[in-house]
Amino acid sequence: MDAVLRGHRALVTGASSGIGADVARCLARRGAALVLTARRADRLEALAAELRAAHGVTVDVVALDLAAPGAAARLWAAATASAPVDLLINNAGFGHFRPFASVDAARDAEMIQLNVTALVELCHHLIAAIPAGRPGWIMNVASIAAWQAAPNFATYGASKAFVRSFSEALHYEVRGRGIKVHCLCPGGTHTEFHAIAGAGDYGAIARASMLPAAVVAEKGVRAMLRGKKTLVTGVLNKLACFFTGLSPRWLSSRASMFILGAPRAAALPARATGGAPERTEHTAP
Numbered sequence: 001m002d003a004v005l006r007g008h009r010a011l012v013t014g015a016s017s018g019i020g021a022d023v024a025r026c027l028a029r030r031g032a033a034l035v036l037t038a039r040r041a042d043r044l045e046a047l048a049a050e051l052r053a054a055h056g057v058t059v060d061v062v063a064l065d066l067a068a069p070g071a072a073a074r075l076w077a078a079a080t081a082s083a084p085v086d087l088l089i090n091n092a093g094f095g096h097f098r099p100f101a102s103v104d105a106a107r108d109a110e111m112i113q114l115n116v117t118a119l120v121e122l123c124h125h126l127i128a129a130i131p132a133g134r135p136g137w138i139m140n141v142a143s144i145a146a147w148q149a150a151p152n153f154a155t156y157g158a159s160k161a162f163v164r165s166f167s168e169a170l171h172y173e174v175r176g177r178g179i180k181v182h183c184l185c186p187g188g189t190h191t192e193f194h195a196i197a198g199a200g201d202y203g204a205i206a207r208a209s210m211l212p213a214a215v216v217a218e219k220g221v222r223a224m225l226r227g228k229k230t231l232v233t234g235v236l237n238k239l240a241c242f243f244t245g246l247s248p249r250w251l252s253s254r255a256s257m258f259i260l261g262a263p264r265a266a267a268l269p270a271r272a273t274g275g276a277p278e279r280t281e282h283t284a285p
């Protein structure tokens, strides 16, 4: 594979697992230096070692809780302390598959902080940092949940609708400056997302459309580099989004409820993710 990103440096949020870890692999294969961030430092260090050995790229690690107040600013400062960043992957996120009334308000606030507020703030930092005439890239990870209101994923779906609308607007605003903003909209993808959301036992159609994270990541990176505004991954998901666009909103919301099936009655996992250290921050060369 051509080292088309040699000389560029990417910040990847949510790089400790799933789509984010595989996006980091895709970027390293193309020669990009990397800054990996999430809360689980051990996972980040293991991925950093893998990528340095496989591709000879420089990889830094910043372990922090991006849903904490002020975290996006601290992340940007840490990520750019030794070298500039010109490629941003806003991937960290979580959801919960539950009726709204059974979800703790603090957990919803944490989700909005991570899925929306930190993402917007990091876009501000990246765009402000790209000098005139220099290229830059942003990939914001939304979801096909951005296409319609998603009962039992109410706050999560709304956060992803925000990400899609925001990213598509930004795409047109900054493309004249040479900054490519891409919105990746995965459908169901095999990652830890579903266990953390207290989900995974969706209906048969939702299960049939699931893709591996490596496939979703590679498609997203290719689309971002080509300057594509939005990508929905998977044929079934593309068809679903196409017909959703043609349907009245009441119908698409009811269809979403049917396809996802009923949420479990059991309580959500105690944390948004398992075993993550709280607000540890460090960098490693």
Ligand SMILES: NC(=O)c1ccc[n+]([C@@H]2O[C@H](COP(=O)([O-])OP(=O)(O)OC[C@H]3O[C@@H](n4cnc5c(N)ncnc54)[C@H](OP(=O)(O)O)[C@@H]3O)[C@@H](O)[C@H]2O)c1
Pocket: 013, 014, 015, 016, 017, 018, 019, 020, 037, 038, 039, 040, 041, 064, 065, 066, 067, 068, 091, 092, 093, 094, 095, 114, 141, 142, 143, 144, 185, 186, 187, 188, 189, 190, 191, 192, 193, 194, 196, 213, 272, 273, 274, 276
């Ligand atoms: N999987 C799907 O079916 C699917 C479908 C559509 C969209 N998406 C979106 O894809 C993105 C990646 O999710 P995934 O499927 O790859 O799930 P995942 O394997 O659970 O990855 C989520 C990542 O976000 C990080 N993260 C979570 N909370 C964080 C916090 N407070 N601070 C910093 N990092 C945090 C996690 O790391 P730590 O726990 O180590 O902090 C992890 O690296 C998300 O935005 C998700 O909404 C997923």
